[in-house]
Amino acid sequence: MGLEVPSASSPAVHNVMIANKSTNTKPELLVRRFLRNSGFPGYRLHWRIDGDDGRYICRPDITFPGRKLAIFVHGCFWHRCPTCNLSLPKSNVDYWSQKFQKNVDRDRRKEESLVNLGWTVHTIWECKVESETSSLIEILVS
């Protein structure tokens, strides 16, 4: 707690920070286009999901509410993709490692809560957009 946001230590880090501010990220747009082109235009964006007690859980990037299917499109840097295992920025290491750990913990909590409510959760990593969107389509046609 009480962490200060460091200034971007390099243009590359800066670009990643800017890119991830937006909710309509490039991989999200790709997935959505793929879904529409595959004949599944009926998704909702950032659909609010509450628990049985009415407590807010999350707004997944893409949701098919009728199918109880929640889709997260994760940027490899922010969500700490296990495949890419991208290195931390070299400065402000404590800040970044705490921030990333919070992101990972939050992702895991959301997924657990959704699964407990009977939702299917499908995560698409930025680096595997094509293959993981294909397996999403397989879920949708089944």
Ligand SMILES: [Zn+2]
């Ligand atoms: Zn990745």
